[in-house]
Structure formats: structure tokens, C-alpha cells
Amino acid sequence: MMRFRRWHRFEPYGDTSRKRAAFLRKQRLEREALPLFADQIAATQHGVDEEMARRAVWWGEAEHKRRSQRAAWWRKARARLFALPDTLRARVREIWRTCPYPADPASFADFLHQIAVGKLDPWRPPWVFQQARSARMTHDPATFDEAFRQIGRKQVGGGPKTTPADELLFCGNLGSGIIFLTTRVRLIDPNESFYTSSSHRLRDSHVGRSGHWVEIEVRGDCSMAELALIERLAKAADTRPVVVQHIVSARSKARAGGLS
Secondary structure (H helix, E strand, O other), X not given: OOOOXXXXXXXXXXXXXXXXXXXXXXXHHHHHHOHHXXXXXXXXXXXXXXXXXXXXXXXXXXXXXXXXXXXXXXXXXXXXXXXXXXXXXXXXXXXXXOOOOOOOHHHHHHHHHHHHOOOOOOOOOOOOOOOOOOOOOOOOOOOHHHHOEEEEEEEEOOOOOOOOEEEEXXXXXXXXXXXXXXXXXXXXXXXXOEEEOOOOOOOOEEEOOOOEEEEEEEEEOXXXXXXXXXXXXXHHHOOOOEEXXXXXXXXXXXXXXXXX
């Protein structure tokens, strides 16, 4: 069943001494506001018993109007609910039972509106704890580009007679955790210079005559098998010699030493 709150039982207007005193004070202030016309104002004022009787009638009429308006709101909201697809309607009924919103038609109508405009995901409601999503992993990648995504690029080196080379930063997760790869071009002949070429998959600088090789530094949790896989993918993606080395931080060394 839906979480619809029943309207409270009708109770007649309560005639109390406090309400009577408040009404008499209101009439007195009206007379004191215009003292020269106090007698004329008093002649137009009715007694407290008449006022209480009038409020009792008004209270019943107002209560009936509020109930009718509330029922109309519920009918409109339920019509919107039953217009939803079966799967979504069942999900909305399920989360409405547990949501922290007041069980009234205005809140239910706003609840449906938030879902309709996309501000409330019925499959991940904000009042329900959502377990943290696991990091994206690429198992058994076939290519370097499939395993790693480039996230940075900067130029390093260079001088009066040389052109700076590109240093690229990649990230990925082969299963052990997120790892970062830094690729750099190293010249075989330090007297050579770099120029840009598009014939290499690792998208790095190329050398003019003597040749060069690519150095890849791996940082993060990485097993020996993953390190070998990185080297194999990098060599398949580039025609140049590739050297891969795992850079272990001092914290990782300390943690490994504590477990040994």
C-alpha cells in the first residue's frame, strides 16, 4: 500500500476563554484607535457569543473545503503515478514508503516532479546509503590505448640548439589499482634534437638521424605480471625501443617492509 496519511478526525471549533479574551481585546483596540468615534465603532461591533457561533460555522465550512482540496490533490498525484511505466511505478511506490518527505499530497506531487525532471534518481535515492563504486578496471587489454588514457602532456628539456621533447602522463587500472605512466623520449646521441612525428602510437617526439628510445615510468600498485603486460603493450604501440621501470615510493617500501 502507498504511504498516504489519513486526514485527522474532524473536531468542532473550540470555544475557549482565551479566544474570547483575544476577541474582546481586538474590539477594544479598534475603539481606542479612534476615540472620537468610539461610540459609533461600538455600535457596529457584535457580541462575543455571536462571534464564537460564527466561527463555529466558518470552521466547519473551511474544514470541508480543505478536505475536498486535499482529496483533489491526491487524485491528481495518483493519476500522475499511474501514468508511469509499470517498472518505474513499482519503484516509485517502493521508495515513497521509506522517503523522509511528509505524507501529504503536496510533497507527493513534488516527489513525482523531481523524478520527472531528473533531479531525483528513483534507483539511487539520496536518503539511502549508496556503496562507493569500484574503480574502472581494464582486464586483459589488447592495446595500449585500450588500457591507458592520456591525462597530461608537457614539454621538457630543450636548449639553444635543441627542441624540447614531450612528456606524457597516462593512467589506468589493470586490476591491482590505479597506476600512472610517465613516458619520455631519451636520445641515443645527446647531440641530436627532436622533431614531431605522427608515425608512432605513443604520440611522442621523434629524433632526426641517430635514433632514440622511450622510457616509461610506472607509479602505483602494479604486479610483475602487469608490469610485463605494460611493456608488451607499449612495444606493440611504438616502433622505438621501450624500457619500462616500476617506481616504488618510500611509503610503499615502508609498507612492504612492515609486512615482511
